[in-house]
Amino acid sequence: MVAEPLRILTRPELNRALLARQLLLERAKSPLPRALERVAGIQAQYAPSMYVGLWSRLEGFERDDLTRALERRSVVQATLMRVTIHLVSKRDYWPFEVAIRDERREGWLKAYPHRPDAKKIRAAARRARKALAGGPMSRADLDEALDKPGTPLFNGIGMEVDLVRAPPSGTWERRRADVYALAEDWIGEPDVDPENALDLLVRRYLGGFGPAPLDSIANWAGLSKKTIEPALERIELRRFADEDGAELLDVPRAPLPDPETPAPPRFLPTWDATLLGHARHTGILPEEHRSKIFNTRTPQSAAAFLVDGEVAGTWRYDRDRVRYEPFGRLAKAARRELDDEAERLSGFHA
Secondary structure (H helix, E strand, O other): OOOOOEEEEEEHHHHHHHHHHOOOOOOOOOOOOHHHHHHOOOOOOOOOHHHHHHOOOEOOOOOOHHHHHHHHOOEEEEEEOOOOEEEEEEEHHHHHHHHHHHHHHHHHHHHOOOOOOOHHHHHHHHHHHHHHHHOOOEEEHHHHOOOOOHHHHHHHHHHHHHEEEEOOOOOOOOOOEEEEEEEHHHHHHOOOOHHHHHHHHHHHHHHHHOOOHHHHHHHHHHOOHHHHHHHHOOOOEEEEEEOOOEEEEEEOOOOOOOOOOOOOOOEOOOHHHHOOOOHHHOOOOOOOHHHHHOOOOOOOOOEEEEOOOEEEEEEEOOOOEEEEOOOOOOOOOHHHHHHHHHHHHHHHHH
């Protein structure tokens, strides 16, 4: 029996799918943890980026909403995919952690050939666990408890012990995420097996960024394609092709808007995951502008704004207002909409 050809999705269709799933076509009214599950978490290396990213995605979002959620532990900050700090729901933390833990550790060990030896790392991890049993500790206090282990050894501890960042650190009010807690003490013991954890991780990615090729799933997760492939055999998928004939994977019933759907202007923070390499197939960041967002002069990346679903310039908050710099000429209607959005974002910063 000859298989039917896959439906081809154009670049505009993939663009609108990404925007819809990332809540950038229309702000959502979802509870904060649910919104994070829909977008597969938010990168959080720079604390204000979480807040701005959520403000652009959620109706009526205020800064206190996230700070309170962190304090109530319904959402969690931790080093997860690609050894990068992410903000995720409490429900998603353990599946994500369990799914990536082993390969993250192996990747870190390979990436740092001059790291401390494994025996020394494990011994320091045991001491760190004992110290943290009394509750959250700052990095400075942990360093004292561990006799100043230094950054390589401290990072190694994070590969052995499941840690989360505890507020007030890593918030708008106190931006450095340098207070740590044992994950099992902060949100409870894990209750997920590795297969189910990996399956959920893949479903979350496709729900937030799909349809996407296998390479993109692996790139985002920081896992090998070989690791991810078994999950693709277990979960229900629908399959498409891009304009070059490459296979795209997706979860059932995820939105695929009409490519002509209007896309309102949106301001994105530094390191917004929509702009990273795993989402290249969506065209949200035109290749001619990539070096303007990611370059050696802006190690945190530049904050960007979207016009009609594509990056059209950068922005910054300066002297009590949001100021944006377009890469080219903007239509009057687009500039009016951007001005309105910038005014609202200025109020959010104030």
